[in-house]
Amino acid sequence: MDAAVRVRAHQPGADIALIERALNVQDAPNSEQFVCVGDEIPTEGEEGFLRGHGTQVVDGKLVATVCGLVQRVNKLIYVKTLNSRYNAEQGDVVVGRVADVAGKAWRVDLKSRQEAKLLLSAVHLPGGIQRRRNAEDELNMRAFFREGELISAEVQSVHGDGSVALHTRSAKYGKLVCGQLVEVPPNLIKRQKQHFHTIEALGVELIIGCNGLVWVAPLRPDRAAASADGGAGAGADGDADGAEPPPPPPPSRVQLEVVCRLSNAIRVLTRLYMHVYPAAVLAVYEAAADNGVALRDMLEPEFLEAVAAQEAQRRGSAMQE
Amino acid sequence: MRPVELELGVIAQAAGSARLHMGATDVIVGVKVEVGSPSQGAPDQGRLQVTVEFSPCASPIYQGRFGETYGEQIAAAIEASLAPGGRGGGSDASSSGCGIDLSKLLILRGKTCWMVFVDALVLNDDGNVVTAVSAATLAALRDTRIPKVEVVTDAAGEEELELDDSPGSAWRLDVGGVPLVLTASQVGAQCVVDLTAAEERCATSGLHVAVNRAGQVCGVTMTGRKGIDSSMLLLMMETAQKLGPVLWEQLMKFLTR
Numbered sequence: 001m002d003a004a005v006r007v008r009a010h011q012p013g014a015d016i017a018l019i020e021r022a023l024n025v026q027d028a029p030n031s032e033q034f035v036c037v038g039d040e041i042p043t044e045g046e047e048g049f050l051r052g053h054g055t056q057v058v059d060g061k062l063v064a065t066v067c068g069l070v071q072r073v074n075k076l077i078y079v080k081t082l083n084s085r086y087n088a089e090q091g092d093v094v095v096g097r098v099a100d101v102a103g104k105a106w107r108v109d110l111k112s113r114q115e116a117k118l119l120l121s122a123v124h125l126p127g128g129i130q131r132r133r134n135a136e137d138e139l140n141m142r143a144f145f146r147e148g149e150l151i152s153a154e155v156q157s158v159h160g161d162g163s164v165a166l167h168t169r170s171a172k173y174g175k176l177v178c179g180q181l182v183e184v185p186p187n188l189i190k191r192q193k194q195h196f197h198t199i200e201a202l203g204v205e206l207i208i209g210c211n212g213l214v215w216v217a218p219l220r221p222d223r224a225a226a227s228a229d230g231g232a233g234a235g236a237d238g239d240a241d242g243a244e245p246p247p248p249p250p251p252s253r254v255q256l257e258v259v260c261r262l263s264n265a266i267r268v269l270t271r272l273y274m275h276v277y278p279a280a281v282l283a284v285y286e287a288a289a290d291n292g293v294a295l296r297d298m299l300e301p302e303f304l305e306a307v308a309a310q311e312a313q314r315r316g317s318a319m320q321e
Numbered sequence: 322m323r324p325v326e327l328e329l330g331v332i333a334q335a336a337g338s339a340r341l342h343m344g345a346t347d348v349i350v351g352v353k354v355e356v357g358s359p360s361q362g363a364p365d366q367g368r369l370q371v372t373v374e375f376s377p378c379a380s381p382i383y384q385g386r387f388g389e390t391y392g393e394q395i396a397a398a399i400e401a402s403l404a405p406g407g408r409g410g411g412s413d414a415s416s417s418g419c420g421i422d423l424s425k426l427l428i429l430r431g432k433t434c435w436m437v438f439v440d441a442l443v444l445n446d447d448g449n450v451v452t453a454v455s456a457a458t459l460a461a462l463r464d465t466r467i468p469k470v471e472v473v474t475d476a477a478g479e480e481e482l483e484l485d486d487s488p489g490s491a492w493r494l495d496v497g498g499v500p501l502v503l504t505a506s507q508v509g510a511q512c513v514v515d516l517t518a519a520e521e522r523c524a525t526s527g528l529h530v531a532v533n534r535a536g537q538v539c540g541v542t543m544t545g546r547k548g549i550d551s552s553m554l555l556l557m558m559e560t561a562q563k564l565g566p567v568l569w570e571q572l573m574k575f576l577t578r
Contacts, residue, residue, distance in 0.1 A: 005568045007575040010326035010342055300324070 018301060019272060022308030023315075035064040035079060043077070052078025082273075086112040086186040086211035088164040092155040093195035095176065095209035096166075098145045104138055106145055108153070110211045111183070114162060118145075118153060122167035124174075150176040152196075152207050152215065172196055176207070178251065179217025180259055182266045186212035188276050197278045202258050202285075206278060214276065216262045218255040257295065261285055264298040271299065272308055283310070322515040322568070323449075325456065327575060329464045337465025341457035344517060345447035348454050350439060350461040356470075356482070357436040359427070367426020367434040371400040372441070373454055379446040380518065388443075394542070395451055396441075399458060402500045402531035402540045403439075419539040420498055421462070428470050429480060435467060437494075448517040451529050455502035456572060462499060463576050466491035500533040500540070501565055501572075505557035507549060512556045514564060528557045532565025534573075 011017075035041060041062045043049060051057065054066040055078060064070070068081035088094070088110070096108035099115055106118040120133050120141060145151055152173050153166040168174055189210055197206040198219060207215040251259070265284035269276050284307055287293075293303050323344040332338035335351040359366055373396040375388025383391075403420045426435040439461070441454045469485040469492060505514055506527035516524060526545030533539050538558060543549070549557070 004564060005322045005571045006324040007571040008324065008326055009575075010328045010340065 014301065015271060015304075018304055019308055022305060022312045024312070033070050034068075035070055036067045037065060039064050041070055041077060041079075046075075046077075048075060050076045052076050054079030054081065082187060083185050084187060086110060088112060088116065088155045088158050088211070089191075090155055090157055092191065092210040093152065093207070094155060094166070094211045095150060095152050095181070095207055095213040095215050096211070098147050098149050098151060101141050101145075101147060104133070106141070108151065108166060110164070111186075111213065112164070112211060114164065116155075116164035116166050118151075118166040118168065122156060122165070122169060124169060124171075145175060150181065150215070152176055152209065176215050176217065178220075179205075179215055180263045182214045182216065182263050182270075184212045184214055184266065184270050184276050186210070188212070188270065188273065189214075190275055190277060192277060199278075199282070202262070203255060204258055204262060206262070206281070208276060208278070214266055216259050216266070218251040218259055260295055261288060261298070264288070264295060268298055268304060268307055271304060272311070274311060322564070325572070327457075327460055327572075329460060329576075335461075336467065337461045337463070339457045339460035339464055341453050341460065343447075343449055343453045343456075343515070345445055346443075346449060346453050347445040348441060348443050348450065348457050350441045350454065350457040352461045352465045353438040353440070354465065354467050355436050355438070356428070356433060358432060359434040363423070364431040365427055366423040368436045369400065369404040369421060369423060369426075369439070370436070371396045371403065371439045371458070373399070373443070374441065375443045375446070379443045383446070392443075395454060398451065398502060398529055398531070398540065398542045399439075399441075399455055402455070402502060403458070419500060419533055419537070421494060421496070422498070425495070426467075428482065429472060432480075433482065435470075437465075446518055448519075448521045449504060449515045451502050451504050452515070452568075455500075455531075456568065459496060459499050459501060459572060460576060462494055463496045463573075465494055467494070498533060500531040501568055502529050502531045502540070503561040503565055503568070504529050504544075505560045506545070507547075507553055507557070512553060512560055514560060528554070528561070530558055530561035530565075532562050532569075534566055534569045536562045536566045538562060 041055065041064055043062050051062065054064060054068060056063055056065050062077065064079045066079055066081050068079045071078055071080050094110050094116075096110040096116065098106050099109045100107040104120040107115045108118050110116050120137060123144060125131055125133070125137065151168065153168045154170070154173060156165045156167040158164050189208060189212055191210060195208050195210070197208070199206060200219075203219045205217055205219050209215070262281060262285055265281050265288065266276055268284050269280055274280060287307060287310060288298055288303065291306075297303055326342040328340040330338060331340045331349065332351045336354045337352040338350060340347070340349045357368065360368060373392040375383040375392050377384045377388070379388070404423055426437065428434055439458055441458065443450055443454065466488070469490040471483045471485065473481050473483050475481050503514060504516075504527050505512055506516055506521070506524040508516075508520070508524050513520075513524075524545065525547040526543065526549050528549070529542040529544060530538055531540035538561075541558075
């Protein structure tokens with residue numbers, strides 16, 4: 001085997017240099033629209049503008065308070081940062097970890113500014129859909145979700161003070177076991193129609209949480225059926241939840257490798273600061289699989305350059321059309 | 322193992338320094354040499370002291386003084402691997418291939434010697450900190466330049482030290498016997514090395530094994546709350562003994578190019 005360990009010189013800024021080379025862009029941060037903390041935002045010719053997030057008026061001049069891109073929407077001027085915490089919106093599919101069980105709710109950590117609440121009344125109870133939650137249900141909350149478990153849920157509502165309420169009122173939401181979690185900056189996740197993806201060909205399921213947590217797991221037969229229903233089965237899963245689903249068989253080595261390769265593909269996209277969505281992830285996966293890139297080499301500069309070059313080519317041809 | 326990225330000479334005021342990245346784990350080691358007096362018990366040897374500090378920005382769990390005990394444990398493990406003192410056989414360190422030859426740090430028997438202070442700072446903890454600090458220490462020691470000192474007897478018969486400051490006359494320590502500390506951990510029923518911080522939380526127990534370039538074990542410390550049974554123990558030692566020389570070779574190849 002070639003060296004189990006690789007030792008090389010540290011090059012700070014290597015990633016950025018790599019991206020700049022591939023996209024043929026030099027000194028990108030020096031462009032006009034990019035500002036740093038304290039930079040003045042030019043406002044000539046604009047009167048009566050509205051000052052938005054990330055700006056402040058200092059000595060009569062508009063100054064940026066964060067690093068990012070200046071965005072102008074009609075009369076609104078604000079600075080959009082490249083890395084920010086997740087801001088929940090109604091209807092978002094999220095993946096979170098149960099931090100606490102308290103009162104009639106679970107507190108779920110979404111890697112956002114606040115923990116979200118999953119009320120007991122917002123989950124499916126076994127043995128009937130609409131049943132009044134009694135004291136016994138409250139005491140048995142840990143039978144559903146314990147502290148430290150991963151769950152997928154949907155944002156039910158966002159209140160004025162920023163607190164988020166979640167619900168798992170569908171067969172496709174619930175506890176996530178036996179898979180890999182990849183953390184991605186939330187800015188790289190676009191809101192799409194579907195966040196649950198079942199890739200039959202590879203035998204994996206992919207859940208892209210809007211809060212930046214992406215879940216990759218080998219496909220389990222019962223969950224495949226549930227997600228194929230499209231989540232319409234509010235009544236159909238009464239049976240499945242009533243009886244404890246049998247523990248899934250341990251995944252085979254081939255399945256594990258596929259899951260790892262997909263996770264690494266997501267990590268590659270994160271390193272190159274590219275949007276994470278199934279087509280992109282699969283493209284990177286195929287590029288790695290076709291060229292026989294070993295799992296551990298996927299995060300090496302050579303493969304990153306290849307992916308960046310591929311993306312540059314794709315953008316070039318897209319612009320020409 | 323994750324690829325290791327090294328930078329030497331990052332601290333200009335230190336005699337030697339190295340910064341090591343292993344994935345997201347980031348440690349920096351500085352070596353300082355000072356003239357001092359040898360200890361009572363070993364009058365013909367220099368002294369070596371290792372301190373390991375965890376910066377609070379390494380991980381939220383290290384805020385306050387939590388990192389101190391962990392730092393002291395790692396420092397003790399590394400100091401023991403570099404300078405196996407104690408009773409008997411201490412001065413034979415380098416020839417037996419287990420540490421630094423402290424007798425080379427002697428200037429005047431019983432009166433003056435070089436004191437080597439190794440200070441490690443963990444800037445980011447993404448697992449496998451002990452190996453990272455150990456490897457960075459090796460690199461920093463290799464990078465260390467100790468000024469040449471001559472003992473001159475002046476007119477009054479007193480012995481005086483003349484320090485030769487010119488960079489060309491500085492000498493380097495022989496790091497041929499310095500062992501590397503590798504951590505083999507048990508996760509489920511498997512023995513794994515180089516865990517990230519998230520993976521470390523799944524490990525039930527682990528063994529820090531100091532291995533020299535010849536694959537010999539120079540020190541063992543156990544970590545974790547669960548006991549290790551003998552077959553796993555053997556597997557852990559063997560894994561560390563196999564990986565140690567490989568890591569050593571790769572590091573030296575980089576350091577001597």
